[in-house]
Amino acid sequence: MKKREIQSKLVYYGPGRGGKTTNVLHLFKTMSRQVCGKMVTIDTRGDRTLFFDFLPLSIGKIMNLNIRIQVYTVPGQVLYNDTRKLVLRGVDGVVFVADSRRGKIEENIESLENLKENMAEYGLTLQTTPFVIQYNKRDLEDIHTVEELDRALNSVKAPTVEASALTGEGVFPTLKKLAGMVLENLNQRQASSAMRPRMLAKEPVAAGVREEAPAAPPAPRRVVRAAAEPPAVVKEQVATGVKPVERRAPRVAPRRESVSRRAAPPPKAQAKRPAGGNRALLYIVVTLVVLGGAAAALYYTGVLGRLLG
């Protein structure tokens, strides 16, 4: 049975201590469990994000398509640029969480420039990717005005949202705005792709779609997943590796077997279904061992000496 699904990846980007994780945390705390999955954070002891935060959202069905949104944040600290780049891989939409406090404008600009550079590595630009700027920390007193922030940060004329992630104000509007843009973008990309499917078929980022759904549209990046239930052939291949656990008798062997011992698969099992190359190798090894054993036995019993004269 085919399962049609749209998955999109949204990334919260911005300077360190800007409130990216707080945004996602607010979503996690306030959304219903049916919509929002388990939040994963990889942070340092001081609550600074080390790798990323991750929150899966399941929006429900739209026109018979399951909509799933994966929300990621990046580590804001300057030294983690490699990690930020990795999280941006395959991104469908970006929220830039800007710190509205006075004295933070340089950090904001630096982070925005960094975002542009990292997106360029994947062939993306802020103009062509759904992009929303969130002016965060509006509840504090010593902050820049929206006009000042716009002048400094919003040269691409992206939609902006005023927010206070700590109180939750503006958090949902930001996500709603971006998610809407991503889905609209998907619609547009598909419309344009109908005219040039062959060209887009070579697009390197368009990952998952064609793999699991042969007839899926080539344009939206990995978006329409038409077969989460694997296609017949995939199922057969994958199934070779797994057996239901109940069917097996528990092993008596001690649990703490060393890796090196465990690394050698039992020859009997290997002989059951080895690959073509392995089988030939196995035969050669077995033949050599048998010949060697026979020669040794003959030598020790003195038979070999007599035979050789």
Next chain:
Amino acid sequence: MSDSKCIMLIDREGYMVTKTGHTEDFDMQAISALVAGSYAATREMARLLGEEEFSVLFHQGKRDSIQLTLVGDRTILATVFDERTTIGMVRLYAKEASQKLDKLFEDISQREDDGSEHIGADFAKTAKDQMDAVFCD
């Protein structure tokens, strides 16, 4: 064949493509995202060491272990197994499965789009209405 607990096929952006076996106990979406992250980080590590990439990753636990095998250059085959099998068995069959899947994906990517999976034109509008319902404060 390898007596593993479950197998997941995950793409490198962190989406789970499909799964099989006993997966009820696990949060598959979170695992997929972390596997992709872990793989991406390991790839960078490999590059720093002068390798193109590490095609197999293995994390050993007290009870369960996980082996990650690269399939082609876009997907990862994650095998979760416990003490009822050995890493050798898992490795053997994962390698074989990975090669077959790679070939399969290669064949699929050659096929032409027949348009049957295209989403409708008014999709964006319907989606916006749904967003309003889900993201209300």
